[in-house]
Amino acid sequence: MKYFFIYAHPEPTSLSGFLMARAVQSLQASGHEVIVSDLYAMEWKAVADENDFPRRQTDTGSPLNYAAASRKAFSEGTQSPDVAGEQQKLLWADVVILQFPIWWYGMPAILKGWFDRVYANGFAYGVGQHGGNKWGDRFGEGVMKGRRAMVAMTVGGRMAHYGPRGVNGAMDDVLWPIQHGLLFYPGFTVIPPAIFYEVGKADDAAVEVMAQAYIKNLLEANQVEPIPFRSQNGGDYDDVQVLKQELDNGFQGHALHQNGAVFISNIALGKPGDYSPQHFAPDSRS
Amino acid sequence: MKYFFIYAHPEPTSLSGFLMARAVQSLQASGHEVIVSDLYAMEWKAVADENDFPRRQTDTGSPLNYAAASRKAFSEGTQSPDVAGEQQKLLWADVVILQFPIWWYGMPAILKGWFDRVYANGFAYGVGQHGGNKWGDRFGEGVMKGRRAMVAMTVGGRMAHYGPRGVNGAMDDVLWPIQHGLLFYPGFTVIPPAIFYEVGKADDAAVEVMAQAYIKNLLEANQVEPIPFRSQNGGDYDDVQVLKQELDNGFQGHALHQNGAVFISNIALGKPGDYSPQHFAPDSRS
Numbered sequence: 001m002k003y004f005f006i007y008a009h010p011e012p013t014s015l016s017g018f019l020m021a022r023a024v025q026s027l028q029a030s031g032h033e034v035i036v037s038d039l040y041a042m043e044w045k046a047v048a049d050e051n052d053f054p055r056r057q058t059d060t061g062s063p064l065n066y067a068a069a070s071r072k073a074f075s076e077g078t079q080s081p082d083v084a085g086e087q088q089k090l091l092w093a094d095v096v097i098l099q100f101p102i103w104w105y106g107m108p109a110i111l112k113g114w115f116d117r118v119y120a121n122g123f124a125y126g127v128g129q130h131g132g133n134k135w136g137d138r139f140g141e142g143v144m145k146g147r148r149a150m151v152a153m154t155v156g157g158r159m160a161h162y163g164p165r166g167v168n169g170a171m172d173d174v175l176w177p178i179q180h181g182l183l184f185y186p187g188f189t190v191i192p193p194a195i196f197y198e199v200g201k202a203d204d205a206a207v208e209v210m211a212q213a214y215i216k217n218l219l220e221a222n223q224v225e226p227i228p229f230r231s232q233n234g235g236d237y238d239d240v241q242v243l244k245q246e247l248d249n250g251f252q253g254h255a256l257h258q259n260g261a262v263f264i265s266n267i268a269l270g271k272p273g274d275y276s277p278q279h280f281a282p283d284s285r286s
Numbered sequence: 287m288k289y290f291f292i293y294a295h296p297e298p299t300s301l302s303g304f305l306m307a308r309a310v311q312s313l314q315a316s317g318h319e320v321i322v323s324d325l326y327a328m329e330w331k332a333v334a335d336e337n338d339f340p341r342r343q344t345d346t347g348s349p350l351n352y353a354a355a356s357r358k359a360f361s362e363g364t365q366s367p368d369v370a371g372e373q374q375k376l377l378w379a380d381v382v383i384l385q386f387p388i389w390w391y392g393m394p395a396i397l398k399g400w401f402d403r404v405y406a407n408g409f410a411y412g413v414g415q416h417g418g419n420k421w422g423d424r425f426g427e428g429v430m431k432g433r434r435a436m437v438a439m440t441v442g443g444r445m446a447h448y449g450p451r452g453v454n455g456a457m458d459d460v461l462w463p464i465q466h467g468l469l470f471y472p473g474f475t476v477i478p479p480a481i482f483y484e485v486g487k488a489d490d491a492a493v494e495v496m497a498q499a500y501i502k503n504l505l506e507a508n509q510v511e512p513i514p515f516r517s518q519n520g521g522d523y524d525d526v527q528v529l530k531q532e533l534d535n536g537f538q539g540h541a542l543h544q545n546g547a548v549f550i551s552n553i554a555l556g557k558p559g560d561y562s563p564q565h566f567a568p569d570s571r572s
Contacts (some may be wrong), residue, residue, distance in 0.1 A: 010334065010335045010336065010350055010352060011349050011350040011351070011352070013349045014349070040333075040335065046332040046333050046395045046396070046399060047326075047332050047394075047395060047396045048296065048389070048394065048395065049296045049326065050296065063297050063299045063300070064296055064297040065297070066296060066297070067442075103334070103402050104398075104401050104402065104405060104463075104467060104468055104471075105463035105464075105466075105467030105468065106392065106398060106463050106467075107398070108333075108334065108398075108402060109332045109333060109334065109395045109396070109398040109399030109402050110332070110333045110395070110399075112390075112392060112393070112394075112395040112398050113332060113395030113396075113399075115390050116389050116390065116394060116395050119390060139453060156353075158526075158527075160526050160527065160528055161526075161527050161528075163528060165528045165529035165531075165542060166527060166528055166529075167425060167518055167523050167527040167528070167529070167543075168467070169462060169466060169467075169539075169540040169543060170539065170540070172539075173459065173462055173463075173539060173540045174462075174463055174467075176455060176459055176460075176462075177390075177391035177392055177459075177460055177463065178391075180391075180455060181390060181391030181392075181454070181455075181460070182390055182391065185390075232453055237453050240444075240446050240447075241444075241446065241447050241452060241453040242446055242447075242449060242451045242452055242453070243451035243452075243453070245451075251538060251539075252537060252538040252539060252541070253455075253456065253459060253537075253538060253539035253540070253541070254455040254456070254459045254539070255538070255539070256451060257453075257455060
């Protein structure tokens, strides 16, 4: 299989960097192909702006409509080379992994800026035809359909604080905009995330357990049951894209947008002594 | 009152820029003080990295622990001047407004990078003492306690798609990591957001209604009922920071972390013909 890591950590010797390096090594040793976009090492341009459209800049200074400029550059083949290059990596991959440390309940800015720029209009959105009850290709359809994606995230905080009643809110709530909004939107099949907790306290033994569990999950990425997000055009939503009232899986909030089951973190490792893979369940303290 | 806008849009003539300019003008005309950090105009450095610690760079190349370096620089007064300057603006303000267009279910990277860098260790986190059942100052306590903050967000999509059963997931779910994670965490009192939908279709009359509603909300920022997030150290969480089992407001997910009520968007304007302020309710199509 072809694995594409999009990796965002400023320090190569971090636990995040170590886990990725180990994963890459193991995947390659198992005969898989791997590409890594190390955003810090690439000095990735994080800010979406006028400079993303080299050809446009030679025009007179008309106001920038980023979405329109993105559509034009994508369709004409005049995108910034770094953006076009990342799109080709996505199209190459079978499995895409976002690996990053949680910073303020989300991704580091450099990774958010990867999506702001690489997810061009006509590539990741604005795809497919509207018509009748069909609303274009997104949420289950789109250019990434048939590829899988997962989040791999290192967390300084404790697992309990991200449990269903934990003070930070549930990890599923933190991940919702990423898993549904960034990954499911352009068509990825989203598989459960690998979450590594209390990474600052992990000793060598804990790190080894984390690495082995991570590698196992990556090797099984093509077999694991995906998060069952509902497809936009699969019949569950009405003609204004509102979930049909009769569809009720017993949940409130975003969990309604899954077909029955809840999210499961396939790795949820905590501090030493708390190594065994644990699953989040809606009513347990994970 | 003292208003501080943190504004992130690459195009000054955008609707986002227009709304902010009108708001600033009206607030000043009413005798209030206003500061704007226009992140694009400032060419704000979005990426948190080694260069944020000028003094550290003269040392030998030890691995970067960003949180530790941040704590040291903050406590020693050796932070990057742009970071220290933004912290001073936060400490000056009575009301902080994050104004931005929604990009991929979140903030533009340049704004996320503002938080990654300005929210220093010792300033926005790592504040207060742990001890017994008390876990330091966050979620209801912290340096920003007594100040108010709100999100003002322009959205291309339709209001119905962000309703309780809308295909994007509820707007409250999109805003959870921002309102609870970024604003409530360091102590802000979070007031309901101003959300402007279908901004690409708004005609002049619609824009005027949006501007007037926004100005009214800003003028009333000190009186409006805040989002009733639960305080970490207020007695609702147990000694491992898990919400006590007996506290049940009838909701699942992050709404559990409010004391009874649900989020209300105080502006939720849609396309022309759909101008009147609407409130999200848990079971209506807003």
